[in-house]
Amino acid sequence: MNEPVALPPAAREVLKRCFGYEGFRAGQAEIIAALLAGRDSLGVMPTGAGKSLCYQVPALLLPGLTLVVSPLISLMRDQVAALRQSGVSAACLASSLSPAEYAAAVRNALAGAYKIVYVAPERLLRDDTLRIAGSVGLSLLAVDEAHCVSQWGHDFRPSYLGVREFVRLLPRRPPVAAFTATATEKVRGDIIESLALRDPYTLAVGIDRPNLYFEVQVPADKMDALLAYLRRNGGKSGIVYCATRKTVEKVAARLGREGFAATRYHAGLSGEERKRNQDDFLYDRKTVMAATNAFGMGIDKPNVSFVVHYNMPKNIESYCQEAGRAGRDGERADCVLLYSGKDVRLNRFLIENSGSGRGDGGKSPDSTAAEAQKQRSLELLKQMTFYSTTTDCLRAFILRYFGETAPGYCGKCSNCAAHFEPSDVTLDAQKIVSCVYRAAERGLSFGKAALADILRGSRNAKLLEARLDTLSTYGIMKDASAKRLRAVTDRLVERGYLLLDGAEYPVLKWSAKTREILDRERPLRLEMMLPREEAIQGARETFHAEAGGEIDAELLSRLKKLRKRVAGDANVPAYIVFADATLKDMCRKLPQTKARFLEVPGVGKVKMEQYGDRFTAEIRDFLESGAH
Structure with a gap:
């Protein structure tokens, strides 16, 4: 019941x-x-x-x-x-x-x-x-x-x-x-x-959080994309998640050289440094935390304005938990994923070498269970890859994954903001599946990168050594960009026209639907994203601008400085005293008495007695100064 x-x-x-x-x-x-x-x-x-x-x-x-x-x-x-x-x-x-x-x-x-x-x-x-x-x-x-x-x-x-x-x-x-x-x-x-x-x-409770903006970028250079994003959001508090310790070090060092107040967190650091860096972030001495997934579970910092995934996580559950650390105070926040096909290969490697699936060749119950766990992890990775490459609404994709119904358009994600157009990919699709078929006739199979190399006529040494240049489909798409080939292949996999099979090195194979492409009498039209970065940036800015209620910036600044002094006296992070959302509501309500102060969300009786006099005095002084 x-x-x-x-x-x-x-x-x-x-x-x-x-x-x-x-x-x-x-x-x-x-x-x-x-x-x-x-x-x-x-x-x-x-x-x-x-x-x-x-x-x-x-x-x-x-x-x-x-x-x-x-x-x-x-x-x-x-x-x-x-x-x-x-x-x-x-x-x-x-x-x-x-x-x-x-x-x-x-x-x-x-x-x-x-x-x-x-x-x-x-x-x-x-x-x-x-x-x-x-x-x-x-x-x-x-x-x-x-x-x-x-x-x-x-x-x-x-x-x-x-x-x-x-x-x-x-x-x-x-x-x-x-x-x-x-x-x-x-x-x-x-x-x-x-x-x-x-x-x-x-x-x-429905997992949808309307205050979060979801975005997937496929940048030519991730570091350039990250720096561009941070420059547009200077001074805000956020987390940059990386897949490996080495990437954390690279990102933290570059952000430091570029003048950002950044720190780092991963399991390879000493316990003392991890605590110091975490405290620097929690106490707002550093605004950007570059970290592996070792950082964050249970982090209660409410004023995280963005979470950028420098690498794609291994599953949607991890992504939602990590991205969900943005906007805990109810303020609008960004969840940005910088995707690359290399992320899939890296995650497969991490899954294969995480300790699961290794042992006595699957003979014992323990190794059988480990192999089953590995296969579950690979299936979760496949769903995460679909999210990263889909042309559908990102919010709807997440909601459907967790069994919730969702409209096909939210207007608050990069896919809804981007410009997609149905594109006739019939000829490209036929060439792609034909290449997979011709290789299979020789008992060969390969992944997306090798497929693009064959179709574009690459002189890659490994390709030539395997005599893949003798396939009838070699070089038949030499004028197509690798990005276009990858995008069409991703769409074919997403729609079930091709399968990705294999654990450590996933390869393309025919599916039950593949024959439909070669036999089709009508054009195959799939949604393909056109380059519209301006539209995505504009939608993100509109999303944040829609957050209602004018806030006096000077009063908010004064209240934040007072909060910082109070938190310093108590030796706690500033958000433990009051969240940013509570300070903003003070700016709207302008309470000048303790009774009115108690009406502000986030102010209980104990905090009213502790801090009411100081904060109401600050507000009265601001109003009497005529600064507003």
């Missing part, structure tokens, strides 16, 4: 008093009500939708302790700092604490000093964690980033399998809540089974 229950009035009172919000976002009230009624729950909610409030509000209303399983120390630290700023007693049990600090946290937890304690999954089955859970009594167990428990997901972590055993060892089983930002139907089922959720109230 998935019928919602009534939400107690006290939940709204806690929401306003502690967190400063008048109402709940979509899905929050239903999950909170279910947990308060003692029911297990599964919430699939996009990044920025407020998953943390779904367990924090019940934690403050339930009598005992809420334990939150979270994968990253940075997430725990940010969440604990934000809760303490809101007057909530909270702590984390993490390796970042000194032995004395850890012992003190355990001692305080045993004494009932905390309402919420965060713990890494690796520490769940430790004696101290079990002792806390057994002696204090858990009112709620929340599992964040729950997709990590699923072997069908994109970020499986074996340590998450300990959650089920932890629950079994508890003297009394509390309600268990699982949360994730992205999960297909298969992954949702795996979460429910792996965590042994009991008849969970399941709610999947």
Whole structure:
């Protein structure tokens, strides 16, 4: 049964008093009500939708302790700092604490000093964690980033399998809540089974985030494209994701030489440098973070204005989670992917050499499971490649992938903004599939790059050595550009007229539909993008310009400077004090009393008492100066 229950009035009172919000976002009230009624729950909610409030509000209303399983120390630290700023007693049990600090946290937890304690999954089955859970009594167990428990997901972590055993060892089983930002139907089922959720109230909030602009570029030079984008968005905070440590180093070094306040993050750096660089980004001392996917899960920084993927990720789930770190404050933000065919080959290499699929040749159960996992990863990569090369609406592609319906046009992505025209590709398509067929007659197969070389008559040494220059299709498209050939081939694969087969080195093969191209009596017309960079740039600018409400830039600047001083005194990142969206609402409402200040979203009772006098005084001084 998935019928919602009534939400107690006290939940709204806690929401306003502690967190400063008048109402709940979509899905929050239903999950909170279910947990308060003692029911297990599964919430699939996009990044920025407020998953943390779904367990924090019940934690403050339930009598005992809420334990939150979270994968990253940075997430725990940010969440604990934000809760303490809101007057909530909270702590984390993490390796970042000194032995004395850890012992003190355990001692305080045993004494009932905390309402919420965060713990890494690796520490769940430790004696101290079990002792806390057994002696204090858990009112709620929340599992964040729950997709990590699923072997069908994109970020499986074996340590998450300990959650089920932890629950079994508890003297009394509390309600268990699982949360994730992205999960297909298969992954949702795996979460429910792996965590042994009991008849969970399941709610999947639509993953669409209207404040995000999606864009795919296929630049001739990625670095030039990145620099051009950053120059148009100077001073804004953002992340540049790269596939390898080497690329992170290259990007960070170049951005530094070009005058950008950039830093870096990857697993090859020392723990001390990673923490220092992450803090520089979180505290706005650096505005651009170049990083591998080692950075970001659980990063709670709300004012990330853009996420640029310098390389294509390995799957759509990873892409959505990483891109979703933009615009957490509800402000408009960009998600830009710089695509190259080399990204596909690199990702295949990473999948092949990630440890999966290696062992005793597939004879043992472990190696069989690893091979199955590798094949799942390759299938996920194929879908990511389709996203990167599609001519359809990017937003609709993502929504359909996760099982949601979507209109074919959103008007807020680069494909909707770009100029596509149905193009007659009949002759090109026939030449392409004929080349694949002629090679197959000799027992040969090859990928997209080799196909383009053959059709364009390349004198590549490997091509000549394989005697591919003797194919009847050699050089029959010598006047076509490699870009055009690649685009038509991508469309044929996307529409199922050709197949990409193979793991490490994918090759083109005929499909059940290929014969239709050679036998067709009517033209084959496919949507091909015309070069219209100006249209894409214009659409992006229009998207941001549509964000309503005039903000006085001088007042906003003054409030940001005050926030920076307050955050420095408290030794927390600025967004922990107030998000940018809260400051902008102050600029609109211009509160001059503490009572009016409390009406600003994001201002709870504790923050009103802490900061109300200083911020209202700043606003009064601005108004009296006549600067506006």
